[in-house]
Amino acid sequence: MIKTDILVIGAGAVGCAIARELTKYRVKVLVVDKNEDIGGLASRSNSAIIHTGFDAPPGSLESELVVAANPMYEKLCMDMDIPFAKTGAILPAFTDEQFAMLPSIKEKAFNNRVYDVEYLTAEQLLAMEPNLSPDVKAGLFIPRESIIDPFLLVVAYAENAQTNGASFLLSTKVTGMKIENNKIQSVTTTGEEIVPSYVINAAGLFNDEIAAMVNKNDYSVNPRKGQFYILDKNTNCKVNHIVLPIPTKLTKGKLMCPTIHGNMLVGPTAEDLVDKEDTSCDSAGLFSVEEDVRRLIPNVNLRDTITQYAGLRANRNPEGLHVDTYDDVKNYVNLSGVRSTGLTASAALGKYVAQTLIKIGMEAEFNTRFTPIRKGIPRFNELSREEQNELIKKNPLYGKVICRCETVTEGEITDAIHRPIPARSMDAIKRRLRPGAGRCQGGFCGPRVIDILAKELRLSAADINKNLSGSYMIVGKIRD
Amino acid sequence: MHEIKCDVAIIGGGPAGLAAAAAAKKHGAEKVLIIERDSALGGILQQCIHPGFGLIYYNEELTGPEYAGRFISEAESLGVESILNTMVLELLPGADETRIICTNSDFGITEIKARSVILAMGCRERTRGNIQLPGTRPAGVYTAGAAQRLINRQNAMVGREVVILGSGDIGMIMARRLTLEGSKVVAVVEIMNFLSGLTRNRVQCLDDFGIPLMLSHTVTWITGNRRVEGVKIAKVDENKKPIPETEQFFKCDTLLLSVGLIPENELSCTASVEIGPVTSGPVVNQYMQTSIPSIFACGNVVHVNDLVDNVSVESEIAGKEAAAYAAGALPPATGSVSCLAGSNVRYVCPQRIDLGNEEKDITLYFRVSAPETKVRIFASQDNKELCSKKAIKVNPGEMEHLTIKSKDLQPGKLIVNISKEEKNG
Numbered sequence: 001m002i003k004t005d006i007l008v009i010g011a012g013a014v015g016c017a018i019a020r021e022l023t024k025y026r027v028k029v030l031v032v033d034k035n036e037d038i039g040g041l042a043s044r045s046n047s048a049i050i051h052t053g054f055d056a057p058p059g060s061l062e063s064e065l066v067v068a069a070n071p072m073y074e075k076l077c078m079d080m081d082i083p084f085a086k087t088g089a090i091l092p093a094f095t096d097e098q099f100a101m102l103p104s105i106k107e108k109a110f111n112n113r114v115y116d117v118e119y120l121t122a123e124q125l126l127a128m129e130p131n132l133s134p135d136v137k138a139g140l141f142i143p144r145e146s147i148i149d150p151f152l153l154v155v156a157y158a159e160n161a162q163t164n165g166a167s168f169l170l171s172t173k174v175t176g177m178k179i180e181n182n183k184i185q186s187v188t189t190t191g192e193e194i195v196p197s198y199v200i201n202a203a204g205l206f207n208d209e210i211a212a213m214v215n216k217n218d219y220s221v222n223p224r225k226g227q228f229y230i231l232d233k234n235t236n237c238k239v240n241h242i243v244l245p246i247p248t249k250l251t252k253g254k255l256m257c258p259t260i261h262g263n264m265l266v267g268p269t270a271e272d273l274v275d276k277e278d279t280s281c282d283s284a285g286l287f288s289v290e291e292d293v294r295r296l297i298p299n300v301n302l303r304d305t306i307t308q309y310a311g312l313r314a315n316r317n318p319e320g321l322h323v324d325t326y327d328d329v330k331n332y333v334n335l336s337g338v339r340s341t342g343l344t345a346s347a348a349l350g351k352y353v354a355q356t357l358i359k360i361g362m363e364a365e366f367n368t369r370f371t372p373i374r375k376g377i378p379r380f381n382e383l384s385r386e387e388q389n390e391l392i393k394k395n396p397l398y399g400k401v402i403c404r405c406e407t408v409t410e411g412e413i414t415d416a417i418h419r420p421i422p423a424r425s426m427d428a429i430k431r432r433l434r435p436g437a438g439r440c441q442g443g444f445c446g447p448r449v450i451d452i453l454a455k456e457l458r459l460s461a462a463d464i465n466k467n468l469s470g471s472y473m474i475v476g477k478i479r480d
Numbered sequence: 481m482h483e484i485k486c487d488v489a490i491i492g493g494g495p496a497g498l499a500a501a502a503a504a505k506k507h508g509a510e511k512v513l514i515i516e517r518d519s520a521l522g523g524i525l526q527q528c529i530h531p532g533f534g535l536i537y538y539n540e541e542l543t544g545p546e547y548a549g550r551f552i553s554e555a556e557s558l559g560v561e562s563i564l565n566t567m568v569l570e571l572l573p574g575a576d577e578t579r580i581i582c583t584n585s586d587f588g589i590t591e592i593k594a595r596s597v598i599l600a601m602g603c604r605e606r607t608r609g610n611i612q613l614p615g616t617r618p619a620g621v622y623t624a625g626a627a628q629r630l631i632n633r634q635n636a637m638v639g640r641e642v643v644i645l646g647s648g649d650i651g652m653i654m655a656r657r658l659t660l661e662g663s664k665v666v667a668v669v670e671i672m673n674f675l676s677g678l679t680r681n682r683v684q685c686l687d688d689f690g691i692p693l694m695l696s697h698t699v700t701w702i703t704g705n706r707r708v709e710g711v712k713i714a715k716v717d718e719n720k721k722p723i724p725e726t727e728q729f730f731k732c733d734t735l736l737l738s739v740g741l742i743p744e745n746e747l748s749c750t751a752s753v754e755i756g757p758v759t760s761g762p763v764v765n766q767y768m769q770t771s772i773p774s775i776f777a778c779g780n781v782v783h784v785n786d787l788v789d790n791v792s793v794e795s796e797i798a799g800k801e802a803a804a805y806a807a808g809a810l811p812p813a814t815g816s817v818s819c820l821a822g823s824n825v826r827y828v829c830p831q832r833i834d835l836g837n838e839e840k841d842i843t844l845y846f847r848v849s850a851p852e853t854k855v856r857i858f859a860s861q862d863n864k865e866l867c868s869k870k871a872i873k874v875n876p877g878e879m880e881h882l883t884i885k886s887k888d889l890q891p892g893k894l895i896v897n898i899s900k901e902e903k904n905g
Binding site: 392469 | 481517565567569581583584585586587588589604605607608609610612614615616617618619620622623625626629630631633634635636637638639640661705706707733746749
């Protein structure tokens with residue numbers, strides 16, 4: 001049995017942001033997740049954008065949170081050593097109909113208190129984005145739309161939370177909750193039983209299943225799939241900003257933008273599903289991405305794709321972002337409807353949920369030992385030659401490049417394996433450091449990373465997984 | 481920063497780099513240095529433990545490590561130096577010398593200054609992402625070369641029931657290797673209506689082991705959430721589009737991809753070396769000299785070869801000429817010939833012949849676009865035929881060559897053509 005003040009269910013961006021925020025108070029925080037690594041599902045497969053909220057439904061909680069969160073990221077990313085770039089977004093209009101929509105989009109932004117949206121002429125747009133379709137008539141500029149590494153944001157939230165006292169229990173699935181006297185008394189899991197004072201449901205795609213355990217399933221989560229292309233850093237047709245289409249009534253549409261690592265991201269689709277684990281890509285979906293994005297960037301070269309992926313948005317039915325508390329389950333906070341803007345909202349949701357807990361009785365004594373500073377693993381390829389040399393002198397493994405596409409060294413990989421929240425699978429390493437995320441997709445480094453993981457974790461290579469248990473990389477030895 | 485000076489620096493210690501290094505040394509370069517990222521010389525040959533190497537070059541059959549071993553011994557006995565476990569980060573060509581920035585655990589960041597440089601980085605495999613293979617994203621999808629490394633160098637078995645997509649040579653070699661290690665190879669699936677690798681590999685690796693080859697088929701879907709559980713395979717029409725009603729499910733735990741190789745030229749691009757659109761490798765002249773005069777290139781970094789023997793021969797030219805360049809002795813060109821691909825030819829390498837005073841034989845290497853039988857291969861300038869030969873059959877998987885005499889050439893264009901032999905011709 002584990003006793004804790006706060007139990008956070010789900011180690012995605014939102015769960016980890018909440019955990020970090022709560023370590024600012026003198027409470028014991030425990031985060032559980034059914035997966036082998038932090039990072040959730042939606043938090044690691046999305047468009048990697050920090051939104052401004054310009055097109056959120058005005059007056060909604062989603063709008064309030066996204067608009068409040070956007071300005072937090074510059075400092076947050078500096079404090080937590082995460083790459084972040086304020087590229088800005090452009091919204092070009094190509095038809096008379098789209099042109100006529102620009103004032104209403106600008107007005108909606110204004111109603112969301114996003115005051116810095118500006119009109120741009122066709123000449124200005126083409127100067128900013130030479131690869132934009134020359135049919136452009138005019139457009140809007142949203143200067144604070146930004147790009148981030150979404151997975152590193154989760155890692156940073158989690159590591160910083162842990163430094164400040166939070167604990168993480170992974171590969172542990174919540175199976176039930178016992179309610180007595182209008183309170184959750186205990187939480188059963190596939191591991192130990194947990195006895196918490198407060199429970200927060202931040203289970204993303206599975207939040208309806210957790211809510212059902214306390215009979216609060218008056219809604220459902222309807223996964224909405226988004227398929228993307230990632231293009232090689234060397235592709236000849238690039239963009240400098242987030243290039244967004246004018247939204248239709250049905251969808252926000254498909255965009256093209258740079259990633260924080262210098263690739264191009266093209267997508268996503270919006271497909272309603274039933275299966276919460278269906279992250280497959282299909283030709284029809286990818287073709288629709290190509291067709292739509294060509295209207296914005298006619299020369300986009302999708303033959304330069306290095307991979308395609310799909311993520312699932314945790315859409316709620318009925319819609320809307322909710323943070324709910326209940327009279328008959330007094331020590332429980334339920335989050336639902338955290339969809340594509342959830343990554344952005346996370347920084348504000350952490351604070352919102354902390355205040356919600358205080359409102360329902362959590363004692364809020366400031367933890368004076370809290371530090372907002374988190375230092376990441378030194379990134380060899382981002383250092384100057386002198387800094388690289390110093391690093392190799394301290395740890396010679398930093399002189400050995402394992403991933404040639406992204407220039408990742410053995411030093412970085414062994415560091416990630418031995419961090420307080422360790423990277424124990426191929427994907428855990430890839431998401432933190434990018435070996436296997438480059439143009440050869442692990443053809444060169446994959447076999448080497450398997451060996452390093454096995455050596456550092458003192459496991460047999462057959463015990464190394466791609467991600468979850470059962471996703472084994474090899475079946476055994478050739479010769480004993 | 482650690483510094484090393486040399487006459488000829490060679491990036492990559494595989495078969496191309498080794499042959500070039502030995503040749504550079506033989507032709508008078510004093511200090512020749514190979515920079516190798518792995519812990520030993522030999523490159524990809526070290527994982528190619530099957531026989532079939534050296535039939536042309538040595539007139540005997542060797543395994544990959546044996547073939548590499550001969551070149552390593554020769555290079556060492558000639559006094560070629562090497563720096564292992566070293567990755568080149570940057571290539572900076574200059575007027576008198578090229579600076580190569582690399583990293584090494586023992587020496588830290590190291591700067592190598594060379595009078596001439598030979599690019600011999602080889603190639604990489606095309607991936608699932610490159611061919612946009614639909615489906616889920618489980619463990620168990622490997623490129624054939626990565627699987628070969630795991631099996632032959634890391635003592636790790638990749639799977640028990642395997643489908644191989646692509647009839648490239650490494651894929652066929654792996655079909656046999658996996659069968660010999662007790663795995664079941666369900667099928668080798670090829671989207672084209674002809675084999676993409678060598679015929680001898682089809683005979684020795686597939687036919688001899690009863691492994692089905694499915695031409696004009698492709699994998700249309702991967703299933704399995706954690707590990708591969710199977711693939712769907714469909715017949716393709718003449719436009720290589722899958723025919724839905726022919727789709728069939730095949731159970732397997734592993735999918736190997738042998739769907740092509742891409743010369744690895746990111747480093748060449750940082751030095752602004754001109755890259756050919758068809759080969760994806762540096763554009764070279766008959767000396768294997770790139771668009772930057774002090775930089776030479778050879779082997780799979782220039783164009784993907786099917787036989788290492790051809791790589792060795794080509795690389796010896798690069799080594800010899802890079803040594804001459806380092807000594808300031810490469811003759812100036814008086815004119816140049818562009819070598820162009822004509823009918824049923826994909827590309828010609830070298831792409832350019834520089835004319836000078838010397839008279840010698842020049843070998844043109846090229847690949848055909850589509851398989852054909854009973855053909856005539858000829859090279860001509862201004863409709864004047866300079867040389868020709870006949871062939872019973874030609875295949876895209878097997879490199880062809882023609883040798884011409886430099887004295888016969890005029891500045892201008894040279895076109896290589898392959899045509900069906902006329903019945904009474």
